Amino acid sequence: MSTRGSDFVYHxxxxxxxxxxxxxxxxxxxxxxxxxxxxxxxxxxPGHEIDEEISTIYEFIVHALR
Structure with missing residues (x-):
């Protein structure tokens, strides 16, 4: 995921x-x-910037829920 993509998802x-x-x-x-x-x-x-690390998104959400 690009820095731009990861920053967006995090926020x-x-x-x-x-x-x-x-x-x-x-x-x-x-x-x-x-x-x-x-x-x-x-x-x-672009979706591919997010798709590259989609499992990271799931993991991030799981950690955020804890």
Missing amino acids: WISDHLSDDPISDHVLLIIEMAVDAKRAAEAQGI
């Missing part, structure tokens, strides 16, 4: 992670990863 997830109780962690992680990628593309960050 997007930090801004969108709710403090509310989570009923389904797996669903939340998948939805957040997909939404972050869409938001990045809307900001002009």
Whole structure:
């Protein structure tokens, strides 16, 4: 992932992670990863910059939930 892509994802997830109780962690992680990628593309960050490290996005969200 490019620096631009990783910075975007880091900030997007930090801004969108709710403090509310989570009923389904797996669903939340998948939805957040997909939404972050869409938001990045809307900001002009190509999907391939995010796709290169998509597992990193999932891992980042998991760590953020802890």
